[in-house]
Amino acid sequence: MAKGARKLQSSTQPANKNWQGAGALLAKSSGVIGVCLLVLLAIVGSLNFFTNEKTQATKKVVITGELTYLPKAQIEQILSRKLNSSFYALDLEAIRNALLDQPWIKSAQVTRRWPYQLIVTVTEQTPVAMWGEYQLINAQGQLFAHQGFYDGAKLTQLSASEEKAGEVLRQYRLLSSQLSRREIEVNSLKLSDAGTWSAMINDDVLLMIGHTDIVNRVKNLERVLDTGLEHQISQINRIDLRHKDSVAVQWKVQLERSIASS
Numbered sequence: 001m002a003k004g005a006r007k008l009q010s011s012t013q014p015a016n017k018n019w020q021g022a023g024a025l026l027a028k029s030s031g032v033i034g035v036c037l038l039v040l041l042a043i044v045g046s047l048n049f050f051t052n053e054k055t056q057a058t059k060k061v062v063i064t065g066e067l068t069y070l071p072k073a074q075i076e077q078i079l080s081r082k083l084n085s086s087f088y089a090l091d092l093e094a095i096r097n098a099l100l101d102q103p104w105i106k107s108a109q110v111t112r113r114w115p116y117q118l119i120v121t122v123t124e125q126t127p128v129a130m131w132g133e134y135q136l137i138n139a140q141g142q143l144f145a146h147q148g149f150y151d152g153a154k155l156t157q158l159s160a161s162e163e164k165a166g167e168v169l170r171q172y173r174l175l176s177s178q179l180s181r182r183e184i185e186v187n188s189l190k191l192s193d194a195g196t197w198s199a200m201i202n203d204d205v206l207l208m209i210g211h212t213d214i215v216n217r218v219k220n221l222e223r224v225l226d227t228g229l230e231h232q233i234s235q236i237n238r239i240d241l242r243h244k245d246s247v248a249v250q251w252k253v254q255l256e257r258s259i260a261s262s
Contacts, residue, residue, distance in 0.1 A: 056086055056087050056088070056116055057086060057087060057116070058083055058086075058087045058090065058116055058117070058118050059087075059115065059116040059117065060116065060117045060118070061076075061079055061083070061117070061118045061120060062113075062117060062118070062119050062120065063075055063076070063079075063120045063122070064119070064120070064121045064122075065121050065122040065123055065124065066124065067122070067124055068124060069104060069124065069125075069127075069146075069149045069150050070102070070104040070105070070124055070149055071149070074102065074104075075099065075102075075105075075120070075122060078098050078099055078101075078102060079095065079099075079118075079120065081098070082094065082095045082098055083118070087112070087116045087118075088112075090112070090118070092110045092111070092112070095110045095120075096108050096109070096110045099120070099122060103125070103144040103145045103146075103147060104124055104125050104144065104146075104147070104149060105122050105123070105124065105125070106123045106124060106125045106126075106138070107122070107123040108120070108121065108122045108123070109121040109122075125138050125144055126138055126139060127146070127150060127152075127155060128155070128169070129155050129156045129157070129158045129169070129172065130152035130155045130156065130157045130158065131143050131158050131159065131165065132159055134146065136150065136152065136155070137158060137165055137169060141165050141166035141169045141170075142165075143162060143165055156172060156176075156186055156187060156188060156189065157187065157188040157189075158172055158188070158189050158190075159188070159189075159190045159191070160190065160191035160192075161191075161193065164191055167191070168189060168191050171189065171191075171197065171214060172186065172189045174214070174215065174218075175189065175199060175214070175218060178218050178219075178222065179201065179218070182222075182225060182230055184201050184202055184230075184233065185201060185202055185203075186199055186200075186201055187199075187200045187201060187202070187203055188200040195211050196208075196209075196210065196211055197209035197210060197211070197214060201233075202233055202234070204237075205233060205236050205237065205238070205239065206237065206238040206239070207221075207238075207239050207241065208238065208239070208240045208241060208242055209241050209242070210241060210242040213244075217241040217242075218241070220241060220245070220246075220247055221239065221241055221247060224247045224249075229249070235251055235252055235253070236249055236250070236251060236252065237250045237251060237252045237254075238250040
């Protein structure tokens with residue numbers, strides 16, 4: 001009997017080992033499946049996150065830069081036409097170009113800032129003079145339409161053909177620098193199609209300069225002003241500098257007498 005029992009016991013040992021091996025395999029398989037499920041969930045979660053990110057709308061637009069003439073509403077109107085896609089799909093260069101199409105905007109930068117903010121930085125044009133009726137000119141001699149946002153009341157009026165804008169601005173600066181030392185204000189400067197320069201000073205005194213050699217002609221004027229004419233400028237109607245070595249003056253009284261006699 002003892003021998004039979006030992007045979008029965010020995011025959012059950014391989015079966016127990018098989019069950020133990022199957023259990024270990026199942027445990028390993030469950031662990032692998034669990035890890036796979038976690039990885040799959042992570043992938044799905046990431047896909048959902050990035051999908052939401054790609055379709056997320058812009059939540060805030062920040063406009064920076066000092067605006068003196070151009071209303072901020074004009075910039076907001078431009079931007080509203082360009083914010084028709086998701087935050088990450090926005091064409092920043094197209095937005096920038098749309099801003100630069102506005103004459104008053106000299107330069108523009110558009111950048112994204114998380115979370116879902118659009119930062120718009122603009123530099124406004126700085127007008128130094130009026131050009132004709134509808135345009136202004138900046139310090140670089142560039143013309144731009146004022147669009148009714150500035151009436152030019154306090155600016156000097158410059159006029160000529162548009163390709164002469166830079167030259168007229170340079171001559172204005174020169175003339176203004178020479179005369180401002182004597183507290184004489186240049187109200188307007190004009191270059192005619194024939195190439196003749198003329199200016200209006202102190203609101204109602206016509207200065208006829210001529211074609212060329214403007215610097216020396218204005219120096220002639222300064223020499224005449226030094227003789228005492230500077231203190232009588234309000235009584236003058238016209239100063240003619242077109243003669244090389246002389247200055248002709250027409251007085252307001254002289255003009256009034258001429259008008260009365262006619």
